[in-house]
Amino acid sequence: xxxxxxxxxxxxxxxxxxxxxxxxxxxxxxxxxxxxxxxxxxxxxxxxxxxxxxxxxxxxxxxxxxxxxxxxxxxxxxxxxxxxxxxxxxxxxxxxxxxxxxxxxxxxxxxxxxxxxxxxxxxxxxxxxxxxxxxxxxxxxxxxxxxxxxxxxxxxxxxxxxxxxxxxxxxxxxxxxxxxxxxxxxxxxxxxxxxxxxxxxxxxxxxxxxxxxxxxxxxxxxxxxxxxxxxxxxxxxxxxxxxxxxxxxxxxxxxxxxxxxxxxxxxxxxxxxxxxxxxxxxxxxxxxxxxxxxxxxxxxxxxxxxxxxxxxxxxxxxxxxxxxxxxxxxxxxxxxxxxxxxxxxxxxxxxxxxx
Amino acid sequence: xxxxxxxxxxxxxxxxxxxxxxxxxxxxxxxxxxxxxxxxxxxxxxxxxxxxxxxxxxxxxxxxxxxxxxxxxxxxxxxxxxxxxxxxxxxxxxxxxxxxxxxxxxxxxxxxxxxxxxxxxxxxxxxxxxxxxxxxxxxxxxxxxxxxxxxxxxxxxxxxxxxxxxxxxxxxxxxxxxxxxxxxxxxxxxxxxxxxxxxxxxxxxxxxxxxxxxxxxxxxxxxxxxxxxxxxxxxxxxxxxxxxxxxxxxxxxxxxxxxxxxxxxxxxxxxxxxxxxxxxxxxxxxxxxxxxxxxxxxxxxxxxxxxxxxxxxxxxxxxxxxxxxxxxxxxxxxxxxxxxxxxxxxxxxxxxxxxxxxxxx
Numbered sequence: 001x002x003x004x005x006x007x008x009x010x011x012x013x014x015x016x017x018x019x020x021x022x023x024x025x026x027x028x029x030x031x032x033x034x035x036x037x038x039x040x041x042x043x044x045x046x047x048x049x050x051x052x053x054x055x056x057x058x059x060x061x062x063x064x065x066x067x068x069x070x071x072x073x074x075x076x077x078x079x080x081x082x083x084x085x086x087x088x089x090x091x092x093x094x095x096x097x098x099x100x101x102x103x104x105x106x107x108x109x110x111x112x113x114x115x116x117x118x119x120x121x122x123x124x125x126x127x128x129x130x131x132x133x134x135x136x137x138x139x140x141x142x143x144x145x146x147x148x149x150x151x152x153x154x155x156x157x158x159x160x161x162x163x164x165x166x167x168x169x170x171x172x173x174x175x176x177x178x179x180x181x182x183x184x185x186x187x188x189x190x191x192x193x194x195x196x197x198x199x200x201x202x203x204x205x206x207x208x209x210x211x212x213x214x215x216x217x218x219x220x221x222x223x224x225x226x227x228x229x230x231x232x233x234x235x236x237x238x239x240x241x242x243x244x245x246x247x248x249x250x251x252x253x254x255x256x257x258x259x260x261x262x263x264x265x266x267x268x269x270x271x272x273x274x275x276x277x278x279x280x281x282x283x284x285x286x287x288x289x290x291x292x293x294x295x296x297x298x299x300x301x302x303x304x305x306x307x308x309x310x311x312x313x314x315x316x317x318x319x320x321x322x323x324x325x326x327x328x329x330x331x332x333x334x335x336x337x338x339x340x341x342x343x344x345x346x347x348x349x350x351x352x353x354x355x
Numbered sequence: 356x357x358x359x360x361x362x363x364x365x366x367x368x369x370x371x372x373x374x375x376x377x378x379x380x381x382x383x384x385x386x387x388x389x390x391x392x393x394x395x396x397x398x399x400x401x402x403x404x405x406x407x408x409x410x411x412x413x414x415x416x417x418x419x420x421x422x423x424x425x426x427x428x429x430x431x432x433x434x435x436x437x438x439x440x441x442x443x444x445x446x447x448x449x450x451x452x453x454x455x456x457x458x459x460x461x462x463x464x465x466x467x468x469x470x471x472x473x474x475x476x477x478x479x480x481x482x483x484x485x486x487x488x489x490x491x492x493x494x495x496x497x498x499x500x501x502x503x504x505x506x507x508x509x510x511x512x513x514x515x516x517x518x519x520x521x522x523x524x525x526x527x528x529x530x531x532x533x534x535x536x537x538x539x540x541x542x543x544x545x546x547x548x549x550x551x552x553x554x555x556x557x558x559x560x561x562x563x564x565x566x567x568x569x570x571x572x573x574x575x576x577x578x579x580x581x582x583x584x585x586x587x588x589x590x591x592x593x594x595x596x597x598x599x600x601x602x603x604x605x606x607x608x609x610x611x612x613x614x615x616x617x618x619x620x621x622x623x624x625x626x627x628x629x630x631x632x633x634x635x636x637x638x639x640x641x642x643x644x645x646x647x648x649x650x651x652x653x654x655x656x657x658x659x660x661x662x663x664x665x666x667x668x669x670x671x672x673x674x675x676x677x678x679x680x681x682x683x684x685x686x687x688x689x690x691x692x693x694x695x696x697x698x699x700x701x702x703x704x705x706x707x708x709x710x711x712x713x714x715x716x
Contacts, residue, residue: 065577066548183667213398214604218648218661225660240577243607247650247661270653284582285652286607290630298586299579302547355653 019091020234021054021077021202026086028069028076032307044307046072048258049086051333052341054202056091059228059235061249061266063242063281065303069258070238074204077236078121079106079114092117093201119149122195126207128187132179138165139175142193149198164193167230168223185216192223196231204236209244221248242285246270251339254278257304257314260333264340271354274342277315279352313345321346357388359428360566360598361410366423366447368405368414368622375672379405379418381622384699387566389428392592392599394613394630396606396645400668402622403602407568410600411460412451420447429463430565462511465559466568467552500546500554501527501539504561511562526557530587549580556584560591566598573608585612606649610634615705618642621669621679624699628706638708640684678711686712 027050029043046069054060062070076083088106094116096102106117122145125131132141142161143153151157162172168189179187188208195203205224209217225248227233239245245252246266253263254277262275273279283297299318304310310317316326325345333343344350368380380402387393395403408414410425425446432439449456504526505519514522520539527535530553543551552572559567569588573581585608592599601612609616609630616633618626618641626639637643647662666683669675675682681692688711697711 065579185667214606214645215398215648215664218650218663221650222660222663242578243650243652246652247659281578282652284578286578286581286585286605286611287652288606288610288634288646288649289651290610290634292610296582298582302549302580303577 018055019053019089020056021091021236022087022089023053023073023077024051024087024089026050026073026076026088027084028072028081029084042307045258045309046306047076047083048306050255050258050260052253052260052263054234054236055250056201057228057232057234058250059237059248061245061252062236062238062255063240063245063252064255065240065281067257067303067306068255069306070240070255071206073255074123074206074236074238077106078118078123078204083107090117090121090202092120094120115149119145119198120200121202121204122198122200124188124191124195124203124205124208126210128184128191128211129179131191132187134179137176137178138170138190141179141190142197145194145197161193161197164196165190167227168193168196169219183216184212185220188212188216188220189223192220192227196227199231200233202234202236204238206238207240208237210239210241217244224248242270242282254281257309258306259314259343260341261315261344262340262342264337264342268337268340269354273352273354274336274340274347274350275315275344276319276321276346276350276352279354280318280320282355283353313343321350357391359386359426360389361387361428361446361600362424362426363406363410364424364426366406366409366425367421368402368409368418369421370418372417377671378622378674380409383423383619383622383624385617385624385627387598387600388615389565389598390592390596391615392601392613394609394616395600395602395619396604396609396616397619398604398645398668400621400671401619403619404570405622406619407466407570407600407602410446410568411464411466412446412449412456413460414451423447427459427464429459458511461507461559461564462562463564464566464568465562465564466570467555467559467572468570499540499542501541504539504554504558507558508561522561523557526561527554529591530554530557530560531583532557549576549584552576552580552584553587556587556591560595560597563595564597566600567592568600568602570602571604572601574603574605581608588612606646607652618645621671621674623679623709625680625710626706626708628703632703632706636703636706638702638706638713639680639710640686640712641680642708644683644685678709688712 026047028047029045031040032042032044033039034041050073064070075081077088089103090106091101092104093101095104095113139161142164143157146157147153165172165174170186170189209220212220228235237245237248249266251263252266252269254261256277261277273282280297280299301318304314312327312329313331316322331343331345333341335341336347363383363385366380366383370377370379383406397403409420414420427444427446429442429444430439501520501523504523508514508519508522524535524539527538532538532550532553573584603609613630616630617624620641626642633642637646644664648664650661664683677693677695678697681687692711695711697709698714699707699709700713702708702713
C-alpha cells in the first residue's frame with residue numbers, strides 16, 4: 001500500500017512515539033529470468049508483504065527456517081536490496097534539525113541522506129571469516145565506516161577505535177593484526193566493533209552466533225546484551241536457533257516463506273503460540289533435557305518454494321489443523337491479543353501448545 | 356546385557372606438522388555397544404571427528420595413530436543367514452588401504468557426515484576433499500543418486516545390478532523420500548539439502564551396517580527437517596539393531612538420541628555416563644560449564660546472562676600442564692590441578708570423570 005501508507009509526521013509522533021523503526025508492507029521479489037533475452041518468467045517472493053515495528057532499546061528476534069526470507073528482510077530494511085514495495089519508517093537523529101528524532105521513510109530518501117542515515121543503522125554478519133577483509137588490519141576494518149562518513153584517520157579516531165576494541169573484549173595491541181590471526185569468536189567481536197563505530201541506534205544482527213561454538217556463543221550473546229545497555233541500542237536479531245532468540249529477544253517475529261506468521265512478546269510467543277507453524281517449530285527443537293518427552297509434531301514435507309507458493313495460507317500443506325478456508329484465502333495479519341499479532345484463520349479457536 | 360561392538364583403548368592420534376606435534380586425540384578410551392547409541396560431544400577441535408575417522412582408519416595425513424587399540428567385535432553372517440562367525444579385529448593395526456578395512460568401511464561401519472556445503476575444513480586441500488568424496492561419503496554431483504546407492508550395495512553384497520537398483524529404491528523409500536522410483540534417477544543438485552542428507556543416510560544404511568558413525572549429521576539442516584532425520588535414524592536403528600556413534604555439539608540433539616554420552620575436551624574424554632546422569636548431575640567442571648552456557652528453551656528469566664567458560668581453548672602446541680582444563684576451570688586447585696594429570700575415576704553408577712576433585716574420595 002505505498003499510496004495510502006504515507007503517515008502524517010505529527011500524527012505518527014503522537015501515536016508511535018517509541019517506535020524506532022516501523023516496517024509496513026515490505027516486499028522484495030527477485031525476478032527469475034530465462035532465455036536469451038533474459039525475459040522475466042516469474043518472481044521469488046523472498047519477502048512478501050511484512051509489517052512489524054521495533055521499539056527503542058528493544059531486541060526484536062526474527063526466526064524461521066532457511067529460505068524464509070529473514071536475512072533478505074534484514075537487508076531490505078537497511079536498503080542493501082532495492083525493495084519491490086513497502087515503507088521503512090525510521091526515527092532519525094541525524095536528519096533532524098532540532099535534536100529530536102525525525103521520522104523518515106528510508107525507501108524514498110535521496111542518496112546523500114540515505115548514506116547519512118546508514119550511520120544510525122548498522123549490521124553484524126553471520127560469517128566471521130568472510131565478512132572481514134583478510135588484507136585489512138583490525139584498525140582499518142573498524143575505522144572503515146568512520147572514514148566513509150568523513151572522519152579522518154587521526155589520533156582521535158584511533159582513540160575511539162581503541163576504546164571500542166577494549167569495550168568488545170579485544171586489546172589495543174590487536175590493532176595492527178589481520179583477521180586470520182584471530183579465533184572465530186574474536187573475529188565476531190571485530191565485526192561488532194565495526195558495527196558500533198558510528199554510534200548507531202539500530203543494529204541488524206544476521207545470525208551473529210550461528211557459526212560459533214556454544215561457549216563462545218554464550219560470551220558473544222552476553223557482550224551484545226551489555227552493549228545494548230551501554231549504548232541504548234535496538235537490535236533486530238536474525239537467527240534460526242529458537243533458544244538463542246528466546247534468550248536475547250524482547251519480542252519475536254516468526255517468518256514462513258516470506259511472510260510473518262506471528263509476532264509477540266518472547267515469553268508469550270514461546271508459552272502460548274497462536275500460529276500452528278510456531279507450535280510445530282517449537283515442538284521440533286530437540287530439548288537439552290533427556291527427561292523431556294512430548295508428542296513431537298513432525299512437520300511433513302519441506303518448506304514451500306517461494307517462487308511457487310501454495311494457495312491461501314502458505315503453511316496449509318504442512319499444517320495439521322488446515323481446513324478448506326486455509327487453501328483458499330490468505331489469512332490476514334491481525335492483532336489478536338495486545339501486542340500479539342498472528343496470521344492464521346483459525347487462531348481464535350485453536351488451543352496450541354507452547355513450551 | 357550390553358555387548359561391546361567397538362572398544363577404543365588409550366587411543367592417541369598425532370599430527371606432525373611443521374610447527375610441532377598436535378595431539379588431536381590423547382589417551383581416549385570408550386566403548387560403543389551393539390544396538391546402542393553413544394553420543395560424543397565437545398567443541399570444535401576437541402578431537403571428536405578425528406576419533407570417528409580413527410575407527411575407520413582413515414586419518415588424513417600427516418596424522419597418524421601412534422598408540423592404542425580399536426577393537427572391533429566383528430560378526431559375519433554366512434550367505435544363507437543361518438550361521439554366524441565372530442571375529443576380533445584391531446582396526447588401528449589394519450592397513451588403511453587394505454582389503455579388510457575397505458570391506459568394513461561403509462559395509463559394516465557406515466557413516467554420515469555433515470552436508471558437504473559446510474564440511475570443508477580449511478586444513479585439508481581441495482584435492483583431499485575430492486578424493487574423499489569419490490572414495491566414500493559425499494554424493495558425487497554428476498551421478499544419479501540411485502546409481503550411487505546401487506554401486507555401494509554391489510560393492511558389499513552379492514547382488515546383480517537390477518537387484519541393487521531395487522534395493523536403492525527401497526532404501527530411498529525407507530528414508531522418506533517421496534516418489535522413490537522417480538527420485539532414484541535424480542542428480543544430487545535436484546534434491547534439497549534435507550533430501551541429500553537422507554540419500555546419505557540411505558547410502559550409509561544400504562548395507563545394513565552393524566554400526567553407523569554420524570558426524571554432525573543434522574547441523575546444516577533446519578529444525579523441522581532435523582526432527583524428520585532423527586526420527587528416521589531411530590526407526591532404522593531399531594529395525595536393524597545397529598549401534599550409532601553420534602557426534603555433535605548440539606546438546607539438545609544428543610539428549611534425544613543417545614543413551615550414553617562421552618564429553619571430550621582437547622583430545623581427552625573428560626566425562627562419560629548415562630545421558631540423564633550427565634545432564635542432571637554433571638561432575639566435571641567442563642561439562643557443568645558447557646551445560647550452563649547453552650540457552651534453554653522456555654526458561655527465560657528477564658535480563659539473565661549466560662554462564663560462560665572463561666578464557667579460550669589452549670594452544671595445541673603448548674598445552675597446559677596437569678589437567679588441560681585447569682586454566683579455565685572455576686574450581687581450580689592451585690598446586691594440584693596444574694601439576695597432576697587426573698585419572699579416569701568412577702564418580703557414580705556407570706559414570707566416570709577425569710578430574711582431581713573426585714580422585715581422593
